[in-house]
Amino acid sequence: MKDKSLVLQILLGIIILTTVGDLIGDLRDYNLETIKSLKAWNYEKYEERQSLFNLRSKPWLEFSYHSLTLTTLAFKIYLLLGFYYLICVFHSFEKEKFFSPAIISYFKKAGNVFLTYCISVFILNAIYYSTFYDKNITKHFYKFDEGYTLLFACGIAFYAFAEIFKKAQTLQEENDLTI
């Protein structure tokens, strides 16, 4: 089990590094390309309604864009916390501690982080596309990662694991106290 835990920890480390790389890429794009695009975009050209809320003033669009993007990036950083909890779980497995209250807590926390991230990104995505539903705007800007829906299933699975480990802990205790 020690070797398997180590392999899982390494894989998780790679996932974390990929997420960090993704985050840095997003920040770079956010800083350079998007602002450039916003500056290039001339709202006066568009006579039709540009967004659900009909936000046509450039400062408002800029404000909405910046706040939405920064919130999304903040949630991505928050997602890293979920991966950290998973590393803690594998670390406990490495120490042959399978049914401890700490593991149950880590699974619940990881589930919380993943679910919160997915729900938040879903809401932000909806707000983003209703604010900037004109393709002339959205094609330049931040692209939401569609893979986040998979994390929702992972979050629910972690909750299920927490319940399973809770039951297993009770059974382990009963087994230990059977003379």
Next chain:
Amino acid sequence: MPIIVNLDVMLAKRKMKSKELAEKIGITTANLSILKSGKAKAIRFSTLEAICTILECQPGDILEYRKT
């Protein structure tokens, strides 16, 4: 728990020490202590059989049901 373990009473009657009983049954003194203190969740038939054989008694002499 309404199940009372009267193992210490039987040990006193047989003038036997816990350590000696634990060695004869083949369990640790720590586990015997858990059994004596009533912290045990369950007892195996094999353990009960061994205790009854060594102490020459019936399971009812060791275990008692007391309504709470």
